Structure formats: C-alpha cells, structure tokens
Amino acid sequence: MTDTPGPGAAQVGRRVPRKEDHRLLAGDARFGADVQFPRIVHARMVRSPIAHGTVLRVDAAAARELPGVVDVVTAEDLPGDPHIPVRLEVAGTDLGERLQPVLAARTVRYVGEPLAVVVAEDPYVAEDAAELVEIEIDELEVLLDAGRAQGDDIVADFGLGYGDVDSAFEGAAHVIGMDVAVQRHSAVPMEPRALTVGYTHATGCLEIFGSTKVPAFNRQVLAGLLGVDEATIRMHAVDAGGGFGVRGEFYPEDFLIPWLARRLRRPVSWVEDRAEHLVAVNHSREQRHRIEVAVDDEGTILGLRDDVRHDNGAYVRTHGVIVPELTLAMLPGPYRVPAYAGRVRVALTNKTPCGTYRAPGRFEGTMAREQLLDLVAAELGMDRVELRRRNLLAREELPLTRAMHTLGTDVVLDSGDYVGLLDRALSRVDELGWRDLLARGRAEGRVLGQGVSMFLEKSGLGPHDTADVEITSTGRIRVHSGGTSLGQGIETVLAQVVADQFTVSVDLVDVVNGDTMLQPYGTGSWASRSTVVAGSAVLGAGRAVAERVRELGAQLLEAPPEDVEIADGEVRIRGAATNSRSLAEVWRAAQPGSPWLGAGEPAGLSARHRFSVDHMTYPYGAHVCLVEVDPGSGGVTVLRYLVAYEVGRAVNPALVEGQLRGGVAQGVGGALFEEFRYDESGQPQSTTFMDYLMPTASEIPPVDVVLCEDAPAATNPLGARGAGEGGLTGAGAALASAVSDAIGLPAMTGLPLDPETLVAAMARPATVRDRLRTDGIS
Amino acid sequence: MKPAPFEYHRAYTPQEVVELLRELGEDAKILAGGQSLVPMMNFRLAHPAALIDINPVSGLDYIRREGDELRVGALTRHRSVEISRGAEVRDGFAVLPRAARWIGHYPIRSRGTVGGSIAHSDPTAEWCLLARLHDAEIVVLGEHGTRTVPSEEWFTGFLTTAALPGEMVIETRFRRPRRCAALLEYARRRGDFAIAAAGVAFDVVDDRCQDVTIVLGGVAGRPLRVPEAEAHVQGAEPAESTWAEAARIAAASVEPGAEADGDHDYRRHLVGTLTRRAFREAYETGTDAGPVRGVA
C-alpha cells in the first residue's frame, strides 16, 4: 500500500514509495563489484585452514610463477604490523593485545584468518594461485568453549547494575534461575563484501567503493594505517545487498585492498565469495546466561542477576566488547527491576571473531530474560502475560534513569506505555482469530503453542550527525547525508523530511549518502540511528536553506521576508499565488555575479547542519506468535506472527513495517535454523548454504504489525524512534515461548529450537525440566 | 568459489561421449544438468581436467512404458517427470512424479537430470531411492556396448557406483509397478536434501499387503532396503498397527550414526516417523479405501 500525496501535502508520515526501488528493480543499482576500472586487478585472500597454530612457513613461490599473477603479499611485506582498531570503545577495557592483525604473521587463531593475499589479472587466476600458496602450520590446542576460557583468554570481565541486589535476593519469597544459551549465528546479507579501489598516482588519491556503513570512520582508520591525509581518500558508498551490522565495518581487507592499489599503482577489486563470507565476516550472538530473579508470592520482581559468558571468537574487532555491554545494559528491559547486577566475561576462542548483528546483545538478553519470566510463571502457577503485565513499568514511572550506561550514554528510558502496547498487541491477536486457530488445532490433536515476549530497544545513538542540503541549477533539492543506504530506504526517508520544508514531492529531492567528499562528517547507518539522527540533521539543514530561499526570494519579489512563503517548490507572496519565483530562479539569483548576491555573502543555496544528542531514545515492543511442532520430526512451523512496536513517529509507515517484517524473518532464522557449528578441532561446519540454513520464503509466516505512535521521542525534532532492529529483538524469545507452550515445558533453555533437541525434549520432558533449574548464581 | 581451469568438450551422440571418455581418460567428467558437479567444482572439491557436455546428445530425454517397465532416458530433467501425468506413469509408477517434487527447487529440477542423479549416487537423492524402491535396472553404455546393472548392485556407497571407467548412464528402467507407493522425507527447510527418507511400495490383494518394498535414505552410504520390516508387512492386513510395527522394525534395524543434521537417536526416530507416514500415504493414495482403519 502506498499513496502519493498531491502537491503541497506533507510527506512525513506517508507511505511514500521508495526512491531507491526504481534503480534496484530496473537493474540500475551500483553494487561494490559493479564498479570496475581499466587495468584493474583482482585479489584473493589466502586463509588459514587451521584453527590455532604457529605459522612455520607461507611460501608464495609457486603462486608467483603462475601466469597472470601480479603480486602475492604475506605479513612480512606489510608496513609496521597493522592491526584493526576498535570503533566502539567500552570505558575501562583495554583490548590492545587482542586486536586482529591484517595478516597473521606468527600465530593463526581461527579457520579463515587471512595469511596472504594474491593479486592477478583475472579472478579465476587469483583463485588458482591462492591454492598454490604453501602453508605450513604447527597446530596448537584449540579453545572452543567460552566457559573454559581462563587468564588472557578472558579479554574483559565487567559488570553493570544498580540497587542492593543481595538484600533483594535474601528477603525474597522465591529465587528462580536457569541457564539459557544462544547459538553462534550472524548476519548473512545476500551481497557478500566487495571492494573496488581506484588509485591515481599523479594525485595520490584513493577512491574506494563498497564499504557502505560507516565510510567517514573507515576513512579515518585507513588514513591512519596508511599514514596519509584523510583528504586523499574518498569513500563512495554504493548500493548494498543488506548490511545488518556485519557489512561495512573495517576488516583486514579494508586495509589490504587500498594498500595494494597504492603498491601496485593499479585499481584493485576484491569480491568475497559466500564460503569466505561465512568464516570471515563478523559472527555474533554466542552467549551463555546463568540468570536468576527474586520475586515475591505475587510474581513481583525484586531483583535480577545475570552472569554471562560471551564468546567473542579469536580477536576483538571494531566493535570491541560493545555487544556484551549492550546485553547487560538492556537486560532489565521494560520491567520494573528495583535491583540488578549483571556480569559478563568476554572470552576469546578459536572461532571467527564477533561483532554486531542487528539487535546486538538484545536478541540474546531478551531471550534469556523472557525465558526466565516464562519459568517464573510456571513455578508460581501464573499466566505468562499476567506476570509480565504486573512487572512492566507504568507510563507514570517514565522517564526512568537506570544507573548504568552503554555506548557512552546513560540509560534513560524516555517515555512510553509498555502495558498499553502489550494490550494492543494481544487484542489485535484476538481480532485476527488466533484464539480459535489455537483451540481448533489442539482439538485436532496438533501440537500448537502461542508465545509472547516483551522487549526494550535503543535507537538514535548520537553523539551527532551532519547533513548538507543544497538547491541545484534546475531547482532540485540535493541532500548529502552521513546516513548510508543498506537497503532500509533511508534515501526516501531523508527526502520526505526535506521535501516538507519546500512542500514538494520527494521526486524533486536527490539524496546522496555516504560519500566522504560530499559529506565528510557523516556518522553512518547503524544502531537504528539514521532516521533519528541523520534525519534531524537533514531537517535542520533543510530549514536553513528554506530560510535563505525565503530571504532571497523576498528580495526578488520586492516584499518583506515575513510576507513571503515557500509552497509547492516556489517562493511567493503569501496569499498571492501568481506572484512567485521558482527555486531555480532563486538559485540563479544566488550565483556569483548576480546583482542579488551581496559582496560578503556566500554564493549558492546550501547549508550544513549538525544535530547533536546526548541520549538515545528507547523504543519498545511485543512479539506474539503461533507455532506448530511436529512430534514425528521435531520440526517447527511458524503459523502466525505479530509485532507491536512503538516508533514515536513513523516518517514512512510502510518502511517501518518493512523493517519489522525483515527483522522477523531473520529472527525465525536465528531461533530455528541458523548456526555456525565447529567440530572438535575448530573446523567450521557451516560453510555453505547447505549447512548454514537461512530461512526461505517457505519458512517465513505471515507477519502482522501493530505500529504505535503513542510516545513521540522528546530527544529529536521529528519525534521519531529508530525501527531497524525491533523486528528481531524479541523473536528468539517469542518463538521459544511458543514452542515451550506447545510441547508443555515451562521454558526453553536455548536456541536454536532444532528438531533434534525438540524430539529429545518431548521424549524426556522430566529431565529437561530438571535441567532448567540451577542452584542459583555464585 | 570459481572452478579450476578445465577443457570443455561437447558431444552429440552417446557414442561420441564414450569415445571422448576413452580419449580423455579418468580426469574427464560428464556434464549433464550440472546441479551437483558444478557446485563441487566451484568449491574446488572436484577438479576435472575436462568436461564432456552431454546436453546436446539427442534421444536421451524420454519417459516410456515397455510392459511392466518405465524407462527414463538419462537426460530427462527432474521437472519432466514431476509434470508427467500419462497412464504410462500413473499406472503403477505414480510415486515418481510425486516424489520428484521433493528435489531441490524449481530451477534445479528444470536443469538436473535423472541420469545425473543416478550416476552421482547420493544416498538421499530421490532417484536413487526410487530406483531401489522400484527395483530399477541401470543401462550403461561403454566401449564394448551396453550392459544392464540391477540397482541393487549399482549403488556401492556414498557417491560411488558400479559404473566402470568410460561408461555413461543412458537409461533407468523402473520395474515392479505397484498401486500403493510413497516416498516421504524430512528436511528442515523446503528443498533441502533430506535428513532421512523412507519409501514404501506394495499392492493390496484380498485385503492383504503383497509385494512389499521399504527403502530408507540418509541412514547409510546408499539407499537401504529393510527386509525384516518388509517381511512383517508382507501378507499382513493394511492397518495402522501394521505400519507402526513395520516402522518400529525399520527404525530398530538402522544404524544411522550422527551427522551434523541430527544424532543417531534422532535419525532413528525420523526413520520410524517417515516409514509409518509413508505406509499411510501409500495406502490412502493407492486405494479407494480412504483412510486406513485405526486412524482418526
């Protein structure tokens, strides 16, 4: 459903069709690998086949001799032992010792770690030559279980919390705890990573295409590692076949490919293949929780404790230890938790290093907390929903500051109506007839269950973003923003925001994202922040340009500024539509040499605006779903799904719904299918789409959305809350809840909900039940 | 995921294929639908020095009835069988089009060939299971002419067959038509290779099961017949209790071992489930009797 408003109507709040879609659907989009140059050469990484070992020899002699090979580079060829720095620091942690080297020199720590790179005239030859690089590694013992990590392998050990947790537990009528595990899985965008780098020796300038996410930050890192001025590097964000957190971070290849272009004085192209992607790109999610809660007889939460083991893989990458920090900071969620203590030990293991994946830390923490609440409901003989309703923070209790911080900001739950949202979700489910569906199915002897989860999200991370808005020669409006197009529709959203300043249609607006030459100060697209922060920056810049247009237009119309208005893309005298000047005419009046341009005034019609914000804004939501378990196979079919989400203000409701539905699809994958497995020697077992099971259209249920705009955010002028992640945050928890309801367990102890586990659980419910109870957390 | 260099040859007749195989030796491979071979080459799990493309060979794309045999040419695409509705298939081999739906996804079925699948010998491949279920014979052409190999001898293990160097598959002859037959399998996602599969075929004469075959996939290196379970059903009443007992025997008789997609116990459990359900479906679709007695 879309609607195209007539001229003059507000664009914000409408289901405006996506500006991006035409080029995407017509095959005109430009992805990383689409950018090619004359004389280009192709790189291929040589990766460690061993999970842990001492590198004895990397011999490239045979590879170099293959016709068509241009260069082979190993660690010893690199200048000054470069390592990938952390982008998101957590205060008080020092991770310097365990950063990932660009190429491994002495030790390899996971299968897939880059050891060398081959460059050839053709990608086929590059792959042939990569096979000829001889690698000799003396194998060392592997560590694959974060729970066994000790000493240096615990790279961070920290806590977050508030209140007197010990007394809360001491006096409590009930202390209920369990173990919950979430399996290693991650974002698998349809387009793997790709980089094309052009180099002009005459100017010393690098042009980089392909790393769409945080181009300005990546430029800064690259300039530092290469020892060049940032002004000599231009990052072009291109279309991306999805990002979801993993794509566009700074990886070893993001140093190597530009470095090779300078070394060889030739453009270099690198396209990751799927098999590489599954071992090279950030993994995520692997956590074990020992979580326990103190409650009174009515189920009121008195205190919460969680002890988390976080498996970060072999190195610390750009995300540092932000994911486990987010787990802890967000763990109490939307509930009234008077006292809380969370602790996490971040372990390094011999697996692919980890980073963020859409809803990082929260998917895992929400799973743990919501399973625990299901268990509490079972133990106290209470209804699962009633227990939640009793403990959700009431509208009057907000804003609420929790004495914790994350991502460098305080946790301030700004505003909202958590109970109201839950009620809306459940009444919609009733309207949709789920109750009947469930009752009828069960009467037929089918194994059906309904699940529910509540979650708190965070969005709109600052501290700032910058946007430029400019009127161009034909009277079009151009936006240069720091947001980046990962497929989420940010171009459309930003166009809507600025279009309203000139009351024009989005067709008159051109949005160029993530080009560091055009917008050197952009902060990128991640953390559900772009609509909120980049959108607010665009709003500010748009307003400033509109002001200038009004001022110049008034001069052209020979009227005082207060008598003119901008409407339908023209400046005109209020109430006299015939006396007007087009944006193009005003643009001409602003050109150098124009009699209307004062001597001291800058030419052109443009403005740059920086929007700064100290606090994040916290959206929230509920997931409800209906599943069927086949006792014969253990297979789970998701029959129905509903997400209720508070977005503050939906700039484009269709895009918000799209974000939520896409999140659910990934949530179904994470809850039921996707898992990076390793054998006992650390060999990855999920290296193709035959073993890493992405859900397909056949596995995704119909998803209903209840989009709430009941609590506009106070921290930004749009009133918007981010919407990028909430479709995923509660999905593992809700699906686990539905499965436990179906098969008659109080709660599930982990993901994925794979058929083997479920068949075993159905055969031995009593034992599984026993395993749920732990003796509390020491 | 780009293949190593290889030579490419095209053949237009089966004789040419055999000649090229002789000329090029053991490092040459036949290319049919490419749906197994090409991915293996892209992963560099296969490094053939030369490919002999048999797609231009004419006269190998057919589904033909000869008495009690259904003969399927090697270059017949999965999809052609899936959409076949003629009496030659319907009468006694109706399980073939139904089971072909289980193979991968539409683009794979429209390229992949029956002969390629039989030659590839994946233990969960539908054609390999159906070949055993219908006691097929495989017709191969070599330097010295054709020979016919019973499917029982053809599948020798995981991705290995009784084909001799230089031989190509030209036809699969499905035999022993039966009214009741079904092939059921379980995969976590639609279109994946099955974790386990069970095929059954039988006739019902005077309310007794006759001519019973049970074939299991995904539990050994090749499709497995389970004679003990077959014997239980042979001569028994077509009833839910019969199916349940056959399923129990079938599950107990396999040693599937643990694989990434399921441990030993789980795969056994699946075998039981699938065998029971296959009997039910075979009986329901093959007779006008409606649901089997004993089932709600």
Ligand SMILES: Cc1cc2nc3c(=O)[nH]c(=O)nc-3n(C[C@H](O)[C@H](O)[C@H](O)COP(=O)(O)OP(=O)(O)OC[C@H]3O[C@@H](n4cnc5c(N)ncnc54)[C@H](O)[C@@H]3O)c2cc1C
């Ligand atoms: C994603 C995916 C999912 C799949 N799922 C399934 C599934 O669920 N079930 C299933 O059964 N299959 C599945 N397949 C495999 C598919 O059915 C293949 O088509 C089939 O296994 C091989 O047939 P082909 O014609 O493609 O053979 P090719 O790939 O061309 O060849 C396979 C092998 O057989 C040899 N060969 C081919 N033809 C002959 C011949 N006439 N004589 C001698 N040797 C020959 C080749 O040299 C090669 O070694 C899947 C494939 C993919 C890519």
